[in-house]
Amino acid sequence: MKRVAAVVAALAVAGLVVYVMAKGFGTDPHEVPFLMAGQKAPEFSITRLDTNETVTLSQFKGKPVVLNFWATWCGPCAMEHPNLEWAARTYADKVVFLGIVFEDTEANTRRFLAEKGWTFTQLFDPKSTIAVDYAVSGVPETYFINREGVIVGKYAAPISRDILAQRIGEIL
Amino acid sequence: MPVNATLGYGLILFGLACAAFAAVVGLVTGYQRRESALPWVQRAIYGFSGSMLLANLVMVKSLLEHDFSVKYVAQVGSRATPTIYTIVSLWSALEGSILFWGAIMGAYLFAFTFIYRREHGRYMQFSLGVMALVATFFAFLIAAPAQPWFTPGYFFSSPPQIPLDGPGPNALLQNHVLMIIHPPMLYLGYVGMTVPFGIAAGALLRGELGDAWLVPLRKWTLVPWLFLTIGIILGSWWAYAVLGWGGYWAWDPVENASFMPWLIATAFMHSTMVLERKKSLKLWTIALALGSFVLTIVGTFMTRSGVFNSVHSFTQSDIGPTFLKFIAALLLFCVVLLTVRGHLLVAETPLESVVSREGSILVNNLVFVALTFTVLLGTLFPLVTEALQNKKISVGEPYFNAMALPLAMVMVFLMGVGPMLPWGKADPKVLQQQFLIPSAVGLVTALVCFALGYRGFLPLTTFGLCAFVTVVTLRELLLPARQRMTETKEGFGTAFFISASRARRRFGGYVVHLGIVAIVVAVAASSSYKQHTSATLKQGEVLAVGDWKIRYDGATSGKLPHKEYVSANVTLISPTGEELVRHNLDAPRMNYYEMSNDPIGSPSVHEMVFKDVYVSLLHVDSKLGTASFNAWVFPLVGWIWYAIPFFVIGSLIALWPQRKAKVLTVPAPAAVVQS
Amino acid sequence: MISLILLALSLQYAPTRDIGPQLDAEREARVMVLGKQLRCAVCQGVAISDSPASMAQAQLAKVRELVAEDKTDAEILAYFVQRYGEWVLLEPTKTGLNVVLWAGPLALLGIGLVVILMQRKKPDAPSAKPPAPTEDPLLAQVRADLEK
Numbered sequence: 001m002k003r004v005a006a007v008v009a010a011l012a013v014a015g016l017v018v019y020v021m022a023k024g025f026g027t028d029p030h031e032v033p034f035l036m037a038g039q040k041a042p043e044f045s046i047t048r049l050d051t052n053e054t055v056t057l058s059q060f061k062g063k064p065v066v067l068n069f070w071a072t073w074c075g076p077c078a079m080e081h082p083n084l085e086w087a088a089r090t091y092a093d094k095v096v097f098l099g100i101v102f103e104d105t106e107a108n109t110r111r112f113l114a115e116k117g118w119t120f121t122q123l124f125d126p127k128s129t130i131a132v133d134y135a136v137s138g139v140p141e142t143y144f145i146n147r148e149g150v151i152v153g154k155y156a157a158p159i160s161r162d163i164l165a166q167r168i169g170e171i172l
Numbered sequence: 173m174p175v176n177a178t179l180g181y182g183l184i185l186f187g188l189a190c191a192a193f194a195a196v197v198g199l200v201t202g203y204q205r206r207e208s209a210l211p212w213v214q215r216a217i218y219g220f221s222g223s224m225l226l227a228n229l230v231m232v233k234s235l236l237e238h239d240f241s242v243k244y245v246a247q248v249g250s251r252a253t254p255t256i257y258t259i260v261s262l263w264s265a266l267e268g269s270i271l272f273w274g275a276i277m278g279a280y281l282f283a284f285t286f287i288y289r290r291e292h293g294r295y296m297q298f299s300l301g302v303m304a305l306v307a308t309f310f311a312f313l314i315a316a317p318a319q320p321w322f323t324p325g326y327f328f329s330s331p332p333q334i335p336l337d338g339p340g341p342n343a344l345l346q347n348h349v350l351m352i353i354h355p356p357m358l359y360l361g362y363v364g365m366t367v368p369f370g371i372a373a374g375a376l377l378r379g380e381l382g383d384a385w386l387v388p389l390r391k392w393t394l395v396p397w398l399f400l401t402i403g404i405i406l407g408s409w410w411a412y413a414v415l416g417w418g419g420y421w422a423w424d425p426v427e428n429a430s431f432m433p434w435l436i437a438t439a440f441m442h443s444t445m446v447l448e449r450k451k452s453l454k455l456w457t458i459a460l461a462l463g464s465f466v467l468t469i470v471g472t473f474m475t476r477s478g479v480f481n482s483v484h485s486f487t488q489s490d491i492g493p494t495f496l497k498f499i500a501a502l503l504l505f506c507v508v509l510l511t512v513r514g515h516l517l518v519a520e521t522p523l524e525s526v527v528s529r530e531g532s533i534l535v536n537n538l539v540f541v542a543l544t545f546t547v548l549l550g551t552l553f554p555l556v557t558e559a560l561q562n563k564k565i566s567v568g569e570p571y572f573n574a575m576a577l578p579l580a581m582v583m584v585f586l587m588g589v590g591p592m593l594p595w596g597k598a599d600p601k602v603l604q605q606q607f608l609i610p611s612a613v614g615l616v617t618a619l620v621c622f623a624l625g626y627r628g629f630l631p632l633t634t635f636g637l638c639a640f641v642t643v644v645t646l647r648e649l650l651l652p653a654r655q656r657m658t659e660t661k662e663g664f665g666t667a668f669f670i671s672a673s674r675a676r677r678r679f680g681g682y683v684v685h686l687g688i689v690a691i692v693v694a695v696a697a698s699s700s701y702k703q704h705t706s707a708t709l710k711q712g713e714v715l716a717v718g719d720w721k722i723r724y725d726g727a728t729s730g731k732l733p734h735k736e737y738v739s740a741n742v743t744l745i746s747p748t749g750e751e752l753v754r755h756n757l758d759a760p761r762m763n764y765y766e767m768s769n770d771p772i773g774s775p776s777v778h779e780m781v782f783k784d785v786y787v788s789l790l791h792v793d794s795k796l797g798t799a800s801f802n803a804w805v806f807p808l809v810g811w812i813w814y815a816i817p818f819f820v821i822g823s824l825i826a827l828w829p830q831r832k833a834k835v836l837t838v839p840a841p842a843a844v845v846q847s
Numbered sequence: 848m849i850s851l852i853l854l855a856l857s858l859q860y861a862p863t864r865d866i867g868p869q870l871d872a873e874r875e876a877r878v879m880v881l882g883k884q885l886r887c888a889v890c891q892g893v894a895i896s897d898s899p900a901s902m903a904q905a906q907l908a909k910v911r912e913l914v915a916e917d918k919t920d921a922e923i924l925a926y927f928v929q930r931y932g933e934w935v936l937l938e939p940t941k942t943g944l945n946v947v948l949w950a951g952p953l954a955l956l957g958i959g960l961v962v963i964l965m966q967r968k969k970p971d972a973p974s975a976k977p978p979a980p981t982e983d984p985l986l987a988q989v990r991a992d993l994e995k
Contacts, residue, residue, distance in 0.1 A: 003511070003515075007507060007511045010507045010510075011504075011507055014500075014503035014504070014507060017470075017503075017548075017552065018496065018499060018500045018503065019559070020552055020555045020556050020559050021473065021477075021479060021496055021499075021552070021555065022496055023555065023558070023559035024477075024479035024480075024555045024558070024559070025477075025479060025492060025493065027479075027558055029479060029480055030891070031564070032888055032931065032934065033564045033931055033932045033934045034930075034931070035928075035929065035930060035931060035932045036929075036930055039929070073862070103862070103901050103902060103905075104862060105862050107795075108862075127864075127867070127905060127908060128864075128901065128902060128905035129905065129908070129909065131902070131905065132902075132905050132906050132908075132909045133909075135888070135930035135931055136888070136902075137888040137889060137931075138889060416899060417893070417897040417898065417899070418897075419897060422892075422893070422897070424892060425892075522966060522967065523963070523966040523967045524967075525967070526963065526964065526967065531963070534963045534966070535960075535963065538956065538959040538960065538963065539956075541955070541959070542952050542955050542956045542959065543952075545951070545952055545955050546951075546952040549947075549948060549951050549952065550948065553939070553945075553947075553948050556944070556947075557944060557945075560944065561943075561944060563932075563933065564932065564933075564934040565933045565934055565936070565939050565945070566886050566892065566933075566934055566935070566936060566937050566939065567937075567939055567948065568886065568892065568894065568937025568938065569883065569894065569937060570883065570884055570937050570938035571937070571938050571939060571948070574938070575952055704879065706866050706869065707866070707869065708865055708866055708867070762863065771863065773899050788899070790863060790864070790865075790866055790899050790904070791862075791863040791864050791865050791866070792863070793865060798865070800863075800864075800865050800866040802899075
């Protein structure tokens with residue numbers, strides 16, 4: 001009897017270990033959970049590099065906001081930029097588009113902006129404080145904020161036009 | 173047809189065939205008790221070993237020739253990499269490391285088969301059969317899922333373009349010489365556990381375990397145990413010297429993976445003492461031998477499957493599922509074997525008293541198993557919550573430290589108490605007498621440390637315990653010698669040597685214990701009394717850390733064939749005002765490797781006997797002319813790695829073959845003269 | 848020359864970061880203790896105090912800022928949990944299923960001790976004879992050697 005119990009226990013433990021490890025295959029161990037969906041978007045206030053005017057999130061209250069975190073050294077960011085430009089033009093009067101450069105130097109950002117000249121507002125977060133407030137866990141990441149100033153969700157990869165259109169639909 | 177790839181792949185297929193043949197013949201004829209088949213099993217194993225070693229030579233040759241038609245060379249080779257790192261890149265990515273694994277497996281199986289070639293076939297066929305079964309699995313991995321020779325689809329489409337150059341091995345692995353010796357040591361430890369697994373499984377399959385078979389089981393566990401110990405310590409040294417965060421152990425899944433089999437193998441070596449003397453714990457000891465091997469495979473899975481998040485998982489691929497099936501089969505095999513055959517071994521004698529040598533070893537085993545369980549549970553638990561609750565959690569250093577520290581303290585305590593306790597039952601009076609001096613020394617040590625200004629319950633208790641253990645261990649080492657000296661008037665040297673050679677395993681064990689004491693003291697002191705400062709300095713400015721000062725002398729940059737670097741040159745100023753210049757390649761620096769996205773920092777470590785001064789670079793600002801540093805002073809930290817000789821010497825003493833008792837033997841014929 | 852190389856490099860790599868001003872020693876020690884408990888968002892299972900990554904340094908700077916505002920440890924941890932969930936805590940909570948994690952090893956120790964104690968000879972079983980004078984077998988062997 002005691003032996004049966006010991007064998008059953010050993011098999012159960014072994015089975016659980018194998019089951020749990022097998023379940024692990026479907027998941028990405030590098031994925032960082034994001035709990036800010038549904039929370040109020042943290043307020044920020046940044047001076048623009050080009051015009052020296054101060055930009056705050058609250059000044060866009062009542063309008064949906066798309067917030068794109070990127071960096072000049074990041075290859076995938078350069079890949080997704082045309083898509084963001086396209087969306088900024090397409091939704092120009094309905095949605096506010098903001099780019100935030102973080103994990104980067106001011107000199108790089110200035111040079112990059114001077115060369116490429118984005119059509120929507122680009123801000124520079126020198127100490128990545130806004131990125132920390134928004135729980136950014138990589139570059140590029142795109143946040144979708146609704147009219148009430150609540151984060152509806154984020155997209156943590158280079159974004160395509162289709163996904164942009166779909167996610168913007170959720171905050172319109 | 174590419175010559176190297178074809179030759180290498182052919183050798184692997186031949187090795188696979190040999191291993192499978194040895195496994196089938198060994199197990200079937202073992203079951204039939206047909207011992208005449210043994211030479212065939214041995215020959216097949218020699219075939220496996222030879223082809224694995226040759227296949228590795230072919231790979232090294234391809235790497236050195238920069239033959240980019242070989243898939244693995246195109247993956248990790250680069251013309252810019254220095255030759256030594258080109259050879260090392262054999263184990264810098266998954267396919268190569270599994271291939272290298274095969275070579276080590278071949279070497280171990282060859283050595284075991286050859287040394288015991290005249291052994292009676294009783295257990296041998298089963299044991300070799302089981303080892304060959306494991307070898308078959310690894311040969312299959314090299315032949316199919318982790319095949320390093322041809323790009324996928326090679327045979328079905330037109331030959332792909334051969335690249336002119338490759339990306340080179342992972343940058344972190346090129347950063348330090350320790351990377352040349354640490355992985356082979358670890359692999360020697362991991363792979364070597366196959367041998368005791370085979371021996372133990374052979375005994376179970378045969379349904380008996382005689383004393384004669386216990387000796388190889390013990391010795392062949394001690395060999396991989398020693399390599400595993402060295403591998404783990406060198407790994408922590410590498411992390412300390414290269415990663416620049418001022419630590420050496422982070423309870424990372426890959427570190428845990430190497431620690432678990434070590435713990436179980438250590439428990440095994442203690443429980444064999446009870447088995448030998450008391451003829452009890454047979455089944456338990458065998459289970460531990462099986463467990464150390466299973467844990468090496470689980471550990472390999474953790475490193476290679478991509479399921480675990482780790483700093484060290486340089487090598488990930490799709491061999492995970494294959495590996496997991498192997499683990500499942502292995503677990504089932506072990507449980508079934510222990511259930512069906514276990515009762516044949518059991519001959520338990522009751523415990524007379526817990527306060528006895530065997531009692532202390534039982535508690536020791538319990539603590540080792542509990543610690544292993546903690547490490548396994550903590551490593552797997554994020555997967556558990558994700559599978560059962562769909563919730564991501566982290567189990568990190570704070571958890572492992574909180575759980576492991578008390579257990580480690582108990583282990584240290586037992587290390588002192590165990591050797592003093594007699595087998596059977598202790599006489600309280602004798603015990604009291606024996607305890608007196610070591611306990612007093614322990615107490616005085618703790619008090620002296622306190623008087624010297626060291627505070628903290630945990631470190632002071634640890635120092636006291638370590639002093640206690642040291643006294644007990646030295647007494648056990650020297651007492652037999654003193655007895656000889658008083659009774660025969662031998663000199664100390666002779667007496668010590670003779671008494672030591674009469675009980676090699678015991679002396680070896682105590683030497684290893686001294687090594688453990690050194691590590692425990694080093695860990696306690698360096699983590700409790702480290703001093704840390706971080707600061708941003710302009711050129712010429714100084715930061716103070718402990719009683720040392722660090723002056724920033726400005727940045728320089730340089731270029732080596734495979735990397736560029738920026739050094740933040742510093743001068744370390746000792747408490748006595750002595751200046752140590754650490755410039756260029758000796759300075760804390762950032763390394764930029766070709767084809768790698770992140771800069772990799774290298775700290776500058778000034779190692780001394782009793783403390784290390786450790787400076788790592790966080791940032792160099794060329795415009796402002798400043799640099800940000802993290803600086804530490806770690807007392808005694810080096811003793812973690814300086815303890816390696818204790819383990820080596822202790823294990824060698826224990827392994828040294830005991831001279832056979834003098835029996836009347838006919839001297840070997842004159843042929844000996846020729847050699 | 849240096850600046851040229853640095854410039855070239857900065858185009859390819861995430862730049863590292865200045866650590867910024869530090870607090871007084873006592874509060875800085877608190878920052879490091881908290882930093883040890885928080886998992887860096889962009890690293891591989893490393894605490895923010897142990898990573899040289901710029902983002903980890905930014906998170907550590909946030910801890911420093913909250914410490915400077917005299918927030919309690921619980922409030923500071925809550926700031927991060929609110930963003931990343933329990934994932935961010937390197938020391939898991941002791942609630943819910945996590946109890947298994949904390950109590951499991953203790954339970955194993957307890958069961959093991961009971962099993963060991965059960966192995967003892969029954970006290971009422973008549974013991975054959977008082978235990979033979981126990982002597983260290985090695986010393987006995989040494990003596991035996993000498994008597995030869």
